[in-house]
Amino acid sequence: xxxxxxxxxxxxxxxxxxxxxxxxxxxxxxxxxxxxxxxxxxxxxxxxxxxxxxxxxxxxxxxxxxxxxxxxxxxxxxxxxxxxxxxxxxxxxxxxxxxxxxxxxxxxxxxxxxxxxxxxxxxxxxxxxxxxxxxxxxxxxxxxxxxxxxxxxxxxxxxxxxxxxxxxxxxxxxxxxxxxxxxxxxxxxxxxxxxxxxxxxxxxxxxxxxxxxxxxxxxxxxxxxxxxxxxxxxxxxxxxxxxxxxxxxxxxxxxxxxxx
Ligand SMILES: Cc1cc2nc3c(=O)[nH]c(=O)nc-3n(C[C@H](O)[C@H](O)[C@H](O)COP(=O)(O)OP(=O)(O)OC[C@H]3O[C@@H](n4cnc5c(N)ncnc54)[C@H](O)[C@@H]3O)c2cc1C
Ligand code: FES
Numbered sequence: 001x002x003x004x005x006x007x008x009x010x011x012x013x014x015x016x017x018x019x020x021x022x023x024x025x026x027x028x029x030x031x032x033x034x035x036x037x038x039x040x041x042x043x044x045x046x047x048x049x050x051x052x053x054x055x056x057x058x059x060x061x062x063x064x065x066x067x068x069x070x071x072x073x074x075x076x077x078x079x080x081x082x083x084x085x086x087x088x089x090x091x092x093x094x095x096x097x098x099x100x101x102x103x104x105x106x107x108x109x110x111x112x113x114x115x116x117x118x119x120x121x122x123x124x125x126x127x128x129x130x131x132x133x134x135x136x137x138x139x140x141x142x143x144x145x146x147x148x149x150x151x152x153x154x155x156x157x158x159x160x161x162x163x164x165x166x167x168x169x170x171x172x173x174x175x176x177x178x179x180x181x182x183x184x185x186x187x188x189x190x191x192x193x194x195x196x197x198x199x200x201x202x203x204x205x206x207x208x209x210x211x212x213x214x215x216x217x218x219x220x221x222x223x224x225x226x227x228x229x230x231x232x233x234x235x236x237x238x239x240x241x242x243x244x245x246x247x248x249x250x251x252x253x254x255x256x257x258x259x260x
Pocket of ligand 1: 051052068070074076113116214215246
């Protein structure tokens with residue numbers, strides 16, 4: 001798969017250290033919720049490898065946004081883009097969230113910049129008649145992302161902050177205890193995903209899915225840099241069955257498929 005040139009349509013700044021780039025693609029291939037793109041600023045000849053980002057909102061089949069925290073050189077270069085600038089995008093990549101065939105009570109759990117893939121997922125679940133509750137968490141209230149955008153889709157949103165500055169005072173996963181869930185879909189930092197794994201095992205909620213992050217070089221299964229240990233080796237894959245590639249078999253895994 002080759003990178004394609006896309007265009008920035010609008011640049012938004014929803015939090016001091018976060019940027020949302022609304023972009024326009026040349027074709028109208030809509031990604032599935034949970035899939036991602038490898039993005040790089042500039043003309044593709046820059047020093048840095050492309051960086052993996054989930055897509056966030058879809059405005060039309062060609063218009064998608066990306067919401068990211070600026071943490072290092074790759075995201076700094078992306079954050080420096082302005083309307084009408086061009087960038088390189090390869091994707092959509094990876095396996096997205098499985099969507100249920102029948103309506104159910106779905107709970108989305110997003111920590112920090114884990115919220116982006118949950119917007120399109122929540123909308124797809126609502127289109128299938130699901131009752132959707134979103135739990136979003138952050139260290140402090142300025143880091144809570146996507147609340148207004150998720151509420152605008154008509155879903156109930158509960159918040160949690162580590163410092164108690166908004167919503168529940170404590171980990172966002174504490175909020176799971178008070179909800180009836182047939183399915184849970186989570187994206188966020190590893191300790192949060194670990195707590196969701198424990199919830200899925202203890203309740204139990206077999207239909208629990210986790211979107212993982214890993215440092216990625218290629219994004220399409222070749223470099224093996226994103227491997228995570230499987231909970232149970234896959235004997236059909238021989239020596240390669242101990243690990244799964246986050247970019248290829250993931251980033252979404254069922255809660256009991258991987259070791260965190
Ligand atoms: C499938 C996928 C989807 C993602 N979606 C989003 C998103 O929607 N929004 C968003 O803000 N971020 C997302 N990320 C994380 C994002 O890719 C990294 O923050 C980015 O690559 C950092 O690049 P950098 O050059 O700015 O910083 P670097 O200099 O590469 O890293 C800065 C710091 O972030 C850490 N880091 C780098 N990459 C990752 C990673 N993949 N996971 C965890 N820590 C990392 C490094 O260890 C270092 O401490 C996603 C990651 C994956 C794998
Ligand atoms: S990033 Fe290269 S194999 Fe996954």
